[in-house]
Amino acid sequence: MPLMFDHVYYTYDASSPLPSKAIEDIHFTLNEPFFCGIIGQTGSGKSTLVQQINALLRPTQGKVIVGEFVVDSSKKKMKEIKSLRKYAGLVFQFAEYQLFEETVLKDVSFGPKNFKENEEVAVEKAKKALKKVGIPEEYFSKSPFELSGGEKRRVAIAGLLAMEPQILILDEPTAGLDPKGAQEILALFYDLYQNGTSILLITHDMNVVLKYCTSVMVLHQGKLLGMYSPLDVFYQKELLSEAEIDAPDLICLVEQMEKKGFSLNRQNIRDIESFVAEIKKMKGEVK
Amino acid sequence: MKALPIGRYTNYDTFLNRLDARFKLLAMILFMVVVFIHFGSRAMDFTFYGLLMVMVLVFMRIAHIRIRQLLRAIKPMWFMMIFLLIINVLVVQTGEAFYIGDFPIHYDALFNTLYTFVRLILMLAFSLILTATTKPMDLTYALEWYLHPLTFIKVPVHIIAMVISLALRFIPTLLEEADRFMKAQASRGVDFENGKLREKVRAIISLIIPLFVSAIQRSTDLADAMEVRGYDPNGKRTRYRIMHFAKRDVLSLFFLLAFFGGMLALSICGIDFYAFIL
Ligand SMILES: Nc1ncnc2c1ncn2[C@@H]1O[C@H](COP(=O)(O)OP(=O)(O)OP(=O)(O)O)[C@@H](O)[C@H]1O
Ligand SMILES: [Mg+2]
Numbered sequence: 001m002p003l004m005f006d007h008v009y010y011t012y013d014a015s016s017p018l019p020s021k022a023i024e025d026i027h028f029t030l031n032e033p034f035f036c037g038i039i040g041q042t043g044s045g046k047s048t049l050v051q052q053i054n055a056l057l058r059p060t061q062g063k064v065i066v067g068e069f070v071v072d073s074s075k076k077k078m079k080e081i082k083s084l085r086k087y088a089g090l091v092f093q094f095a096e097y098q099l100f101e102e103t104v105l106k107d108v109s110f111g112p113k114n115f116k117e118n119e120e121v122a123v124e125k126a127k128k129a130l131k132k133v134g135i136p137e138e139y140f141s142k143s144p145f146e147l148s149g150g151e152k153r154r155v156a157i158a159g160l161l162a163m164e165p166q167i168l169i170l171d172e173p174t175a176g177l178d179p180k181g182a183q184e185i186l187a188l189f190y191d192l193y194q195n196g197t198s199i200l201l202i203t204h205d206m207n208v209v210l211k212y213c214t215s216v217m218v219l220h221q222g223k224l225l226g227m228y229s230p231l232d233v234f235y236q237k238e239l240l241s242e243a244e245i246d247a248p249d250l251i252c253l254v255e256q257m258e259k260k261g262f263s264l265n266r267q268n269i270r271d272i273e274s275f276v277a278e279i280k281k282m283k284g285e286v287k
Numbered sequence: 288m289k290a291l292p293i294g295r296y297t298n299y300d301t302f303l304n305r306l307d308a309r310f311k312l313l314a315m316i317l318f319m320v321v322v323f324i325h326f327g328s329r330a331m332d333f334t335f336y337g338l339l340m341v342m343v344l345v346f347m348r349i350a351h352i353r354i355r356q357l358l359r360a361i362k363p364m365w366f367m368m369i370f371l372l373i374i375n376v377l378v379v380q381t382g383e384a385f386y387i388g389d390f391p392i393h394y395d396a397l398f399n400t401l402y403t404f405v406r407l408i409l410m411l412a413f414s415l416i417l418t419a420t421t422k423p424m425d426l427t428y429a430l431e432w433y434l435h436p437l438t439f440i441k442v443p444v445h446i447i448a449m450v451i452s453l454a455l456r457f458i459p460t461l462l463e464e465a466d467r468f469m470k471a472q473a474s475r476g477v478d479f480e481n482g483k484l485r486e487k488v489r490a491i492i493s494l495i496i497p498l499f500v501s502a503i504q505r506s507t508d509l510a511d512a513m514e515v516r517g518y519d520p521n522g523k524r525t526r527y528r529i530m531h532f533a534k535r536d537v538l539s540l541f542f543l544l545a546f547f548g549g550m551l552a553l554s555i556c557g558i559d560f561y562a563f564i565l
Contacts (some may be wrong), residue, residue: 018297032499056473056474058472077480085473086476091474092470095471097500097501098472100500102495111475111476114475145500158473159475160474161478200293
C-alpha cells in the first residue's frame with residue numbers, strides 16, 4: 001500500500017499574528033515496504049512532515065494518504081484516528097522523556113493496551129519488543145527513571161515496536177546513543193524492514209542513509225527538493241550544497257579515487273565492508 | 288501556543304508597547320479597581336462597563352490584538368458562568384421576580400451573574416492587553432520596582448523577582464513540552480479527548496508524570512548552571528536595561544490618574560445621572 005503526500009502544506013499557528021510556514025507543497029508517493037530516509041538541515045521541516053502521517057498535525061492544505069486512511073485539513077475529528085496511529089507508529093525525537101510507568105515492562109505494554117489488547121497479549125508483545133531492542137530481562141521490573149539515557153531511548157522505542165505498526169516512523173532515534181548501540185538499533189530497523197515493516201527514518205547521519213535506506217527525501221526550508229536513491233544523492237554536488245548537507249566521508253573517498261583514475265562501481269558501495277569488497281574485486285582484476 | 292489563556296507578547300512597535308511597564312502595571316491595577324467599584328445605580332454601573340469596554344476595544348485596536356483572542360480567553364468560562372447562573376437563581380431570593388411555571392426567578396440573580404460575567408471579561412481583557420504589550424521580563428522588573436521599598440523590612444525582593452521571572456520564562460517552555468508529551472503519548476494510542484473516566488485519568492497521568500520529571504530535571508540543571516556562573520542570590524546586582532520614565536509615561540499617568548480620580552469621585556458621591564434625566 002502506498003504512503004502518499006498530495007501537495008501538503010503545514011503552517012504553525014496559522015490563525016495567530018505570527019504564523020510560520022513549516023512545510024510547503026510536499027508531494028510524493030512511497031510504496032510499501034520502504035526504508036526511506038529524510039534528510040535536511042535543522043528546521044527544514046522533517047519533524048513537521050512526519051507528524052502529518054499519524055495526524056498529530058493535520059495539513060493546512062492538501063492531504064496525506066496512509067494505507068487506507070486519509071488525513072486532510074478538515075477540522076472534524078477522525079473516527080479511525082486510533083487505527084491510524086496503530087498503523088503508523090511514531091517515535092519522537094528524545095523519546096526517552098515519554099516514559100512514565102512504574103516499571104519498564106508496564107511502560108512498554110502501555111501502547112498495546114491502549115489499542116485494546118488484553119493484558120497478557122500486551123505483556124507478551126512488550127517482552128518481545130524489549131528483547132528486540134536489547135533490554136535484558138532483569139530490567140523489566142526496574143523503574144524507567146533508573147535507567148541511563150540510552151537505555152531509556154531503547155525502552156521508548158520498544159514501546160512503539162510493541163504496537164507492531166505497519167509503518168514505523170523514527171525521528172532521530174540514534175541521536176545521543178553510543179556508536180555500537182546505534183548500530184544495533186539500526187540493524188534492528190533493517191531487520192524489521194526485511195520482515196515487511198516500512199521504515200521512515202529522520203537522521204542527520206549520512207552514513208546511515210547510505211548504508212540502509214532504499215530511498216531518501218531531501219528537505220530544504222520546508223520544501224521537498226526530491227526523492228532520490230541514496231546511491232545517487234550523495235554524488236550530486238549541487239543538490240547537496242543547496243540542501244546544505246555534507247556527503248559521507250566514504251563518498252568523498254570514492255570520488256577522490258575516481259579522480260585518480262580508479263574505476264569503482266558506485267552502485268555497490270554503501271559502507272566500509274562493501275567498499276573493501278569492491279577494492280578486492282579491483283585487485284583481482286589487476287592481477 | 289493555543290492553550291495560553293493570556294496574551295503572548297507580540298513585538299509590535301505600538302504606543303502601548305512603548306509605554307513603561309511600571310506605568311502599565313499600575314494602570315491595569317487601577318482599571319481593575321474601577322471594574323469592581325459600584326456607582327450610584329445599576330444603570331450607571333453598566334454605563335461605565337460599556338465605557339470601559341469601549342476603552343478596551345480601543346486599546347486592543349492600538350495593540351493589534353484581535354477580538355478573537357479575547358473570545359478565546361473567555362471561552363473556557365462559559366461553563367462556569369452557567370453554573371454560577373444556576374446557583375444564583377437558586378440562592379438569590381430578593382427583589383422582584385418573574386415566574387416560569389411556579390418557579391420564581393429573581394432579577395437580582397440574573398444581574399448578579401451578569402455583573403460577574405462582565406467583570407471577568409473586562410479583567411481578562413485588561414490582562415490580555417498588558418501581557419500582549421509588555422515583555423514578561425519588563426513586568427517582573429516593574430514588580431520588583433514596586434516591591435523595592437519592602438527591602439527595608441528585610442523582604443528578599445530580588446529573590447522573589449528572580450523566582451517570578453524564571454517561572455515566567457519557563458511557562459512557554461513547559462507548554463511546548465506538554466504539547467510534545469501529548470503528541471508522544473497520542474502516538475502510543477492515548478486519547479486525550481474521549482474515553483471513560485478511568486481512561487481519562489490514565490491519559491492525564493501519562494502526561495503529568497513526564498512533565499514533572501522534566502520540570503524537576505530542568506530546575507536542578509538551571510540551578511547548577513546559575514551556580515557555576517557565580518550567581519549569588521544575596522549579591523548586589525546591576526541591570527543591563529535601565530527603565531526610564533518618558534514624557535509619554537508622565538502624560539499617560541496624568542490622564543490615568545484623572546480618569547481614576549473621576550471614577551472614584553462618582554462612585555463615592557453615588558451620583559446617578561439617570562436620576563436627573565428621568
Ligand atoms: N510548535 C511549533 N510552533 C511554531 N513553529 C514551529 C513549531 N515546531 C516547529 N516550528 C517551526 O517549523 C519549522 C520546521 O520545524 P521542524 O521541527 O519540522 O524541523 P526539523 O527539520 O525537524 O528540525 P530538527 O532537525 O532540528 O529536528 C522550523 O522553522 C520551526 O521553527
Ligand atoms: Mg525534528
